[in-house]
Amino acid sequence: MLRWRRESTLGRMQTITESTRNGVDTDRMFATLDLIKSQPELAKFQFRATNRWLGGAHNRSTVKDFYAAGGEDTTRTAAFELDAGEPAILLGADTGPNPAEYLLHALAACLTTSIVYVAAARKVPLTSVESTLTGDMDVRGALGVDPEPRNGFERITVSFRVSGDAPPEKLREVVERAKARSAVYDMVANGVPVAVEVATA
Amino acid sequence: MLRWRRESTLGRMQTITESTRNGVDTDRMFATLDLIKSQPELAKFQFRATNRWLGGAHNRSTVKDFYAAGGEDTTRTAAFELDAGEPAILLGADTGPNPAEYLLHALAACLTTSIVYVAAARKVPLTSVESTLTGDMDVRGALGVDPEPRNGFERITVSFRVSGDAPPEKLREVVERAKARSAVYDMVANGVPVAVEVATA
Numbered sequence: 178m179l180r181w182r183r184e185s186t187l188g189r190m191q192t193i194t195e196s197t198r199n200g201v202d203t204d205r206m207f208a209t210l211d212l213i214k215s216q217p218e219l220a221k222f223q224f225r226a227t228n229r230w231l232g233g234a235h236n237r238s239t240v241k242d243f244y245a246a247g248g249e250d251t252t253r254t255a256a257f258e259l260d261a262g263e264p265a266i267l268l269g270a271d272t273g274p275n276p277a278e279y280l281l282h283a284l285a286a287c288l289t290t291s292i293v294y295v296a297a298a299r300k301v302p303l304t305s306v307e308s309t310l311t312g313d314m315d316v317r318g319a320l321g322v323d324p325e326p327r328n329g330f331e332r333i334t335v336s337f338r339v340s341g342d343a344p345p346e347k348l349r350e351v352v353e354r355a356k357a358r359s360a361v362y363d364m365v366a367n368g369v370p371v372a373v374e375v376a377t378a
Numbered sequence: 379m380l381r382w383r384r385e386s387t388l389g390r391m392q393t394i395t396e397s398t399r400n401g402v403d404t405d406r407m408f409a410t411l412d413l414i415k416s417q418p419e420l421a422k423f424q425f426r427a428t429n430r431w432l433g434g435a436h437n438r439s440t441v442k443d444f445y446a447a448g449g450e451d452t453t454r455t456a457a458f459e460l461d462a463g464e465p466a467i468l469l470g471a472d473t474g475p476n477p478a479e480y481l482l483h484a485l486a487a488c489l490t491t492s493i494v495y496v497a498a499a500r501k502v503p504l505t506s507v508e509s510t511l512t513g514d515m516d517v518r519g520a521l522g523v524d525p526e527p528r529n530g531f532e533r534i535t536v537s538f539r540v541s542g543d544a545p546p547e548k549l550r551e552v553v554e555r556a557k558a559r560s561a562v563y564d565m566v567a568n569g570v571p572v573a574v575e576v577a578t579a
Contacts, residue, residue, distance in 0.1 A: 220521075220523070225511060278426075286437055328561045
């Protein structure tokens with residue numbers, strides 16, 4: 178089995194080896210898991226975003242730096258920029274998906290990657306993973322018109338269509354395990370303590 | 379006061395009138411609030427995202443259609459596409475922000491727009507709104523290495539820097555009210571019921 182890598186471009190090389198399944202290098206996956214088991218202090222990560230208001234409902238987040246495995250990440254050479262907005266009916270100029278739509282995307286993305294990683298670890302080759310997410314909201318809450326409806330979605334429904342080289346029961350098990358391990362599913366389903374600090378000038 | 383609008387391009391025109399504050403047309407804002415007060419059935423919205431796996435940790439959401447105020451939206455002519463990924467250390471090829479970073483962006487964007495809208499309604503002219511968000515995670519949870527740490531962030535800290543033509547106390551009141559009305563803050567702080575359905579093929 179030929180293995181050739183340069184540490185500095187590890188992720189981008191995506192060297193195809195016998196251990197690659199669903200686009201995930203499972204040798205590296207298991208090595209990472211073993212390393213974190215033996216040195217739990219390496220498991221402390223911090224992700225970040227900075228945001229700037231651009232007028233009306235238009236604002237932009239920049240995502241780049243993060244802390245991982247004992248140090249600041251140096252592999253990201255460019256920042257990701259994300260524009261948010263609101264459609265006309267919510268008084269914006271449609272400069273991007275709205276924040277609630279971004280939350281649906283975060284949930285879809287995390288469950289999908291969890292499915293792909295769990296399947297890779299369990300030797301299940303996937304051919305496609307698609308999902309549709311819906312979130313129902315009574316906007317009287319967020320608009321402050323009525324104190325009764327909550328501000329956020331009353332409920333979110335995620336519908337997955339998963340296909341791969343495994344029986345339906347096995348594919349369902351993979352989705353169940355992914356749901357039990359997904360970071361964003363945990364946060365959206367269970368909530369997270371959020372501290373908001375304010376400096377004025 | 380000159381008012382000129384075409385319904386079909388309502389959001390994009392951003393006609394500047396005396397009622398525009400912080401880039402928000404407050405006449406339209408108050409008209410929308412009055413309409414929803416008088417016809418609460420118009421407050422039922424549904425937002426959506428569809429997602430497709432593209433290999434490894436790379437997946438893409440499409441955001442376009444939504445239901446609002448008694449019908450399907452027709453103002454969005456193009457879809458927004460959002461690419462997610464993971465950095466090398468989490469076995470991806472850095473094809474986009476990771477799902478947890480997208481959640482931070484959703485939270486930043488929603489709190490920021492809420493601040494801008496509340497300030498517009500309260501006649502507070504803002505000059506800048508910036509924020510930095512951090513989320514601390516022990517990845518042993520999401521990686522399934524240890525059952526003790528939760529999968530998601532243990533905590534999120536949001537630091538706002540807000541400036542505008544108002545005393546610091548007034549600006550702080552605006553942020554407090556925005557926090558009390560933000561849809562994504564509510565969801566992230568308190569959680570939402572999430573149903574996951576699976577079809578296999």
